[in-house]
Amino acid sequence: MIGPTPTQALRRLHDALGAPPGEVEVHVLRHRGTCGDAVDAAAITLDVGAPVADAACDGACWAAPAATVVRPGHRHRFARLDRGVPDELAACVRGECDEPQAGSGEAGLTVRLGRNDGSLTDVLTRGGYGAYAVAAMLQPARILEVLRGVGLTGRGGAHFPVATKWGLLAAHEHPEKVLVVNAEEGEPGVFKDRHLLEGDPHRLVEGMLIACRATGIHEAYVYINGQARNGRDAFERALADAAAAGILDGTAFGGDPVTIEVRSGAGGYVCGEESVILNSIEGERPVPRFKPPFATDSGLWGRPTLINNAETLCAVTTIFDSPPPPTKLLPLSGDVPRPGLYEVPVDGNMTWASVLAMAGVAPARVQALLLGGPSGRFVLPEEFDTPLEMRTLGAGGTVVLGPRADIAAITRSLAAYNARESCGECTPCREGTQRLVQLLADPATNRDRIDALIEVMTEASLCALGGMAGRHVTSALAAFPDAFEVTDPTEASR
Ligand SMILES: Cc1cc2nc3c(=O)[nH]c(=O)nc-3n(C[C@H](O)[C@H](O)[C@H](O)COP(=O)(O)O)c2cc1C
Ligand code: SF4
Structure with a gap:
């Protein structure tokens, strides 16, 4: 059966949802999400002569609490509203705005962050599901070909080519192969997947559907950090809206039906390692698995499993752009x-x-x-x-x-973090991370032993937590050899 064209499918959805495609009216988006909540954005009243809806952070975390005035073809962010709502905001609603102002990107994955109210109607108006509408019409092999041409790599850290991984799954005949989305994001200093989940969850749904279409997968799980409540709530809302609109069962775009479920982890750095996620979903101890077998052959419940990071799948929605934003x-x-x-x-x-x-x-x-x-x-x-x-x-x-940062203290604290986060499953990491902390009390005297220990940890650890635990130490000792005073080893472990 030939499905609707992408344009027909999108128009039908717009009609069903009661929103005309094209430009939207003037409205104000108050940035909430975790960034806004942290500074009580909910308490900001915006009585400025235009409808006000809540949106997520647009990436400008520094601006919170903030709001964006959205006009057709034009938007303007107003920052730090805790200092008072400026007259310029109401003026902008009336059309007296300064230069259009960029928030996050003008194209790419962040283009809808802080600029849509999260409703499916709004997402569709801003280009949502356009890539899936195209993918649903294409043969899986053609999607893989496009992906290969784009050269997209995984955004979870290792930058493994996405087309290669998808190709391995596509080649499996197994009827119950699965997709697992890694949205654990336990690494300190990383908050990109959370922004995507909170600010544009439909983009992740869309990327997942394209992945499923290209690989013949019909069952998917999204593993979200247990502390990322806002992200999980936003994603579940999006999922329900997509299901109600017939996007998941193939009614809207003619693709194959896909079931998507959400799972939460308890948090912790190692819980983002892909095989730990598989164990966690299966209810097993959250420790890494030996490889091989690789998940692409035997993953969740022994089935061939595609595991991709949330940003990777969001980036997949841009592969038909010309050219895709790199x-x-x-x-x-x-x-x-x-x-x-x-x-x-x-x-x-x-x-x-x-x-x-x-x-x-x-x-x-x-x-x-x-x-x-x-x-x-x-x-x-x-x-x-x-x-x-x-x-x-x-x-x-x-x-x-900056100039006052204590590189030695940071290095020691990261080493101590790795020692705390080590799951203890393998000896090189369990013992090595602890020993590294001790040796860092006097790196000049212990330099040879530090290098030898890091070499063993790098070569012999079961997963990359231990395998890369010495990386920042080697880097710091090479670049800042004089930064390290001798300390008491017990101090170093704090
Ligand atoms: C200790 C550790 C933590 C990790 N944490 C994450 C994480 O939070 N999110 C993520 O996508 N990948 C994480 N990874 C990498 C995953 O194991 C896996 O490579 C990735 O999810 C694959 O997705 P990609 O190919 O789309 O990048 C981690 C790896 C290790 C060793
Ligand atoms: S390297 Fe560390 S975190 Fe990874 S399995 Fe071994 S002990 Fe656990």
Whole structure:
């Protein structure tokens, strides 16, 4: 049976939902979500002569509590409303706005964050499900071909090519293969998936449906960090709306039916490792599995399993764009005037210096960036003008370390964090992370032993928590050898 064309399907949905496609009326979106809640955005009254709805943070966490005036083809964010609602906001509602102002990206994954009220109607008006409408018409092999051409890589940290992983699943005949979405995000300093879930959950649903279409999967689970309540609530609302509109069962776009369920984890860094998620969903102890077998062959309940990060699947919704935006989400925090979520083009031109400029940071004030948290490394100022490379960005968590940052204390604290978060399943990590903390009390004297220990942990740990636990230490000792005073080993472990 030939399904509706993408345009027909989207128009039918718009009609069914009672909203005309095209431009929307003037309204005001009050930014809520976790960023807004943290500063009591709910208490901000906006009596400005236009309908007010709640939205999530648009990535400008520094601006909370904030609101965006949305006019056809134009929007303007007003920051720090706790200091008073400025007259300019009401003026903007009347059409007297300054230059249109960017919030998060103008294209890409963040384009709807803070700019839609989360309703399916609003999402459809802003281009939602357009990519799935196309994918539902294509043969799976064709979707894989497009994906291969785009060269999208996984955004969970390892940047594994998405088309390769999907191809492995597509090749399996197993009738009960599954998709698992990794939205655990337990790594300190990373808050990108939370923003996506809270601000544009339909984009994740859409990416999942495209993945299922391309691989022949009909059953999916979304594993959301147990502490990410707002994200889970927003995603479940979106799921219910998508189901009611016939998007999940194939009625709306003609794709195959997919069931999607949500699962929550207890939190913890290792709970984001993919095989821990599988154990957790199965009700087993949350520890990594030995590999092989890989999840693509034997994952959830022994079935072939596709595991992708939430940002990866959101990025899948852009593969039919011409050209797809080669962007990465960078959660930026630390000594920075405008902390928040930045979507940056990794296009051969973007540098750390440009990223810092967006966030209002003078590069001369920066000692280093910590990229990748407890599994990461220090990026030094001499690298700031080098173009960013996708594969070096990990999950993207970036902490700006200003002139007063104590690099030795940060290094020791990350080492102690890894020791606490080690699940204890394998000896190199269980013992090694503890021993590393002790040796860091006097790195100059212990340097050879530190290097040898890190080599063993890197080679022999069961998962990448232990495997990468020495990375920031090696990086700090190479770049800041004189930063480390001798301390009491018990102090170092605090
Ligand atoms: C300790 C540890 C924590 C991890 N945490 C996450 C996480 O929070 N989210 C995530 O997507 N991947 C995380 N990963 C990577 C996953 O194991 C897996 O590679 C990823 O979900 C694959 O998705 P992708 O191919 O879309 O990147 C973690 C890995 C390790 C070793
Ligand atoms: S490397 Fe660490 S976290 Fe990973 S299995 Fe071994 S003990 Fe557990």
